[in-house]
Amino acid sequence: MSEIRYRLPQKREIVTEFPGPRSQELSQRRTSVIAAGVASSVPVYAADVDGGVVVDVDGNSLIDFGSGIAVTTVGGSAPKVVEKVKDSVEHFTHTCFMVTPYEGYVEVAERLAEITPGDHAKKVALFNSGAEAVENAVKIARVATGRDAIVVFDHAYHGRTNVTMAMTAKNMPYKNGFGPFAPEIYRVPMSYPFRDPEGMSGPEAAKRALEMVDKQIGAANVAAVVIEPIQGEGGFIVPADGFLPALAEWCTDNGALFIADEVQSGVARTGEWFAVEHEGVIPDLITVAKGVAGGMPLSAVVGRAELLDAVHGGGLGGTYGGNPVACAAAIGALDTIEEWDLKSRAKHIEAVTHASLDSLVDGTEVVGEIRGRGAMIALEFVQPGTREPNPELAKAVAAECLARGVIILTCGTHGNIVRLLPPLTITDELLREGLEILSDAIVKHGK
Structure with missing residues (x-):
């Protein structure tokens, strides 16, 4: 471990009226x-x-104490991130990976495949924002399973696009007036130990949710169960032990995908690379964003190779997805997490x-x-x-x-x-x- 280096004095100081x-x-x-x-x-x-x-x-x-909502995990101007970004912009700022690809995209994909849970073959697609990653994970799940229904949870937050607004629980300010929303999104109870019936275990909370899925949706119709292993905007809700493994097991047994939305909880934020690791859960797909690129806009879907390869050529991507400067920043951020x-x-x-x-x-x-x-x-x-x-x-x-x-x-x-x-x-x-x-x-x- 090398010593953390700072450019600015690390002190609190108010020198003007506030705001100035x-x-x-x-x-x-x-x-x-x-x-x-x-x-x-x-x-x-x-x-x-x-x-x-x-x-x-x-x-x-x-x-x-905000980190730009969990983005500047390595600090707002970590030396390795700054160095990588400067080097990148001196060569080119954009070509579009779908037109003229470049090594940085490949290297970020390799790094993410290495640090995400599981030793199975993985593939990666890069995007710009957490919402884009979640929406593309839904697209992949639907193509790979041939099913439509997506199961989400009370208190969830997944983004501001049409599909992810439908997946998000809170109306104001995220959804109010913006409907109609995408169909085939179904919400079930979250494990919320502070507010659940006293003594309810994780497996019992999972049973409560999954019985609703079986009765109201039908297991055979579920493409994916999507969950934040620790809910972010919903209140940093940590589900009771055993809740996540029970959901993952149900998905395996019923041919649905378990998707971990680690946009806020991932990339070393919880003391592991990803929050699902605290309970040994291996997702089929995992979404990554926020802290992955030291403040630059970058996100990813990482998952089982056969799932990402189920999508036809050209079905995933975007003009700016995996921008070369953002990829350079991600390499710098991941290096920083390891070195420090x-x-x-x-x-x-x-x-x-x-x-x-x-x-x-x-x-x-x-x-x-x-x-x-x-x-x-x-x-x-x-x-x-x-x-x-x-x-x-x-x-x-x-x-x-x-x-x-x-x-x-x-x-x-x-x-x-x-x-x-x-x-x-x-x-x-x-x-x-x-x-x-x-x-x-x-x-x-x-x-």
């Missing part, structure tokens, strides 16, 4: 030209990002986070649960002494943290969850400082 005058000026310019439907959760404008800090245009340095041993770093971040925050569950009446794996941890806020969602508190805590220089994101079907997604390159000092500010905010607003 330059951010306010940009906000005014934005209002006149940017669509209102494109919203931002933080009112400052970034100028520089490195390691665990985001420096805004006014010179304020904020602790980053960031999987171990994710596990360390998990330990530090729990050591800092676990006392809030018993020490307050408003933190119902702290859950997650690696550097993918969430706190679920409830009304005092109950399990009723408390979205007002989540919003207040995030706002308090931001005012003190810590970027924190909320999520959850009810908006009552704060999620922590720090870069794996964050220093222990910054991590602990940010967690202390978060803890103070919870105590202050949770009274």
Whole structure:
């Protein structure tokens, strides 16, 4: 393991009013030209990002607990990513792999086939976004099985395209007014230990879901079961042990595909390359995006070779899919994860986070649960002494943290969850400082 290197000082510092005058000026310019439907959760404008800090245009340095929604896993300007991107753009920025292919696409595919679970023969197709990867995984599943039905879960988030909106559970803001949606998408209950009947095991929760599939859809009609091994936007819900293996076994027994949507949970975020590895599950197909390319737009479907080869020539692809610069960035990001041993770093971040925050569950009446794996941890806020969602508190805590220089994101079907997604390159000092500010905010607003 080589030592993590930083370009910017790794410190929190607020030097202007907040947001500062330059951010306010940009906000005014934005209002006149940017669509209102494109919203931002933080009112400052970034100028520089490195390691665990985001420096805004006014010179304020904020602790980053968001990573651009789990994208800058290796930091916002990791040296190896920057080096690879610079070298790539000096040669060419685009040819379209479907016209004139190039080695970078091939190398990324080789690397992804190597790190994804299972020792079976695999093939890969590259795209731009997580939603594209999920939609193409559905296309592959339907062609390979000759079936139409896709099973998804409560609280799921899979993207903003028409098919992936249909697969996504939450209406506002992702689906409201955008229908009609793609057909043959069916939703069943997720294993949600905090809200399931007390004592419900993973296999019991799987049985509950699969009985609905058998009765309401018919196993013979199911092309695929698609699930986030740890749900992202839905609330960082970690299913009970045994839930994922039971789903995968059912798929094998019934000729359906098990598709792991690892767009947010993958690429070392949870302490393994992919979250399904925590339970030894080997998906038929796995979708990859976000952290795979150090901030550049790249996604992939990786899976059993015979499944991807079931699609006719020209049936997969896109003008920008597997862009050469994004591929170069991915090679740099994957090298960085290995050289800096960031999987171990994710596990360390998990330990530090729990050591800092676990006392809030018993020490307050408003933190119902702290859950997650690696550097993918969430706190679920409830009304005092109950399990009723408390979205007002989540919003207040995030706002308090931001005012003190810590970027924190909320999520959850009810908006009552704060999620922590720090870069794996964050220093222990910054991590602990940010967690202390978060803890103070919870105590202050949770009274």
